[in-house]
Amino acid sequence: ETGVTQTPRHLVMGMTNKKSLKCEQHLGHNAMYWYKQSAKKPLELMFVYSLEERVENNSVPSRFSPECPNSSHLFLHLHTLQPEDSALYLCASSQALDGTDTQYFGPGTRLTVL
Amino acid sequence: GQNIDQPTEMTATEGAIVQINCTYQTSGFNGLFWYQQHAGEAPTFLSYNVLDGLEEKGRFSSFLSRSKGYSYLLLKELQMKDSASYLCAVVDSNYQLIWGAGTKLIIKP
Numbered sequence: 001e002t003g004v005t006q007t008p009r010h011l012v013m014g015m016t017n018k019k020s021l022k023c024e025q026h027l028g029h030n031a032m033y034w035y036k037q038s039a040k041k042p043l044e045l046m047f048v049y050s051l052e053e054r055v056e057n058n059s060v061p062s063r064f065s066p067e068c069p070n071s072s073h074l075f076l077h078l079h080t081l082q083p084e085d086s087a088l089y090l091c092a093s094s095q096a097l098d099g100t101d102t103q104y105f106g107p108g109t110r111l112t113v114l
Numbered sequence: 115g116q117n118i119d120q121p122t123e124m125t126a127t128e129g130a131i132v133q134i135n136c137t138y139q140t141s142g143f144n145g146l147f148w149y150q151q152h153a154g155e156a157p158t159f160l161s162y163n164v165l166d167g168l169e170e171k172g173r174f175s176s177f178l179s180r181s182k183g184y185s186y187l188l189l190k191e192l193q194m195k196d197s198a199s200y201l202c203a204v205v206d207s208n209y210q211l212i213w214g215a216g217t218k219l220i221i222k223p
Contacts, residue, residue, distance in 0.1 A: 099205035103211070107155055
């Protein structure tokens with residue numbers, strides 16, 4: 001148990017569906033992250049939030065839309081996804097927005113797009 | 115470009131020692147992390163090195179040579195539960211994390 005939870009753990013959706021991934025951290029951290037993890041590839045940073053403000057968007061397609069209503073919660077809204085978006089989506093948090101701060105990860109949502 | 119290299123997969127025997135290497139070429143260096151990730155689970159922090167040398171934590175040790183752009187994770191007295199992927203990540207000059215693709219370690223009895 002890392003103090004970061006994610007729901008759902010598994011999600012299968014069609015290309016026309018709309019779904020949302022949820023992340024919650026119980027660590028009192030100020031920074032939260034969304035990553036995409038594909039087999040045999042490095043973690044891809046998608047979005048970064050610090051104190052509920054988005055500070056980074058690494059050229060992610062608009063079919064992925066993040067939301068950070070408060071410092072403990074992070075959502076990833078999904079719409080009109082493609083099969084190549086199938087991957088493990090990981091949420092992480094850290095005390096501050098500093099690469100030297102240890103990031104604590106949730107268990108991820110395994111997403112399959114049909 | 116920035117690059118982190120680590121072997122894709124390694125196999126070792128229970129009770130033995132294994133060394134997982136990580137080499138990096140990044141714009142600047144502000145530290146190197148090792149994370150462990152069991153299949154279907156969250157990556158969890160193992161170590162952070164910013165100075166050259168070896169740091170030991172129980173059965174796990176991490177080594178860093180900044181001049182060579184090289185680190186390794188040493189696992190001793192291997193146990194079946196050590197079967198996992200091991201992720202190397204470097205903090206660059208902009209304090210961004212650059213991730214390797216991970217090394218899948220398979221432990222055989």
